Amino acid sequence: MTRAEIEDKVKAFLVDDLEIDEEKIFADARLKEDMGIDSLDFVDIVVIVDKYFGFKIKPDEMAEVNTFSQFVDYIERKIGE
Numbered sequence: 867m868t869r870a871e872i873e874d875k876v877k878a879f880l881v882d883d884l885e886i887d888e889e890k891i892f893a894d895a896r897l898k899e900d901m902g903i904d905s906l907d908f909v910d911i912v913v914i915v916d917k918y919f920g921f922k923i924k925p926d927e928m929a930e931v932n933t934f935s936q937f938v939d940y941i942e943r944k945i946g947e
Contacts, residue, residue, distance in 0.1 A: 867945060872919075873938050879914045893935040901934070919945055 880886045880901070890901050897903045903911070912923045921944050931940050 869938065869942055872941050872945070875918055876934075876938055876941065879918065883914055884910060891934055893933065895934045896932055897934065897937060898932075915941065921945070
């Protein structure tokens, strides 16, 4: 799966499942501050990522993930493992 495909899937579930406005989703958008993702949304994200990408997000690994681009980087790395 290419980075562009990962980005498209992530954008799609953020818009469709979490109802985030598409214009708020850009590379440097901060997940919490700019996109409004809260702790309940992260629970949904864990389930969605497992469904679409086949791995469980580990909270300690997400500690350094603050932006949309970093989140896509994280997924890309996990898929490559």
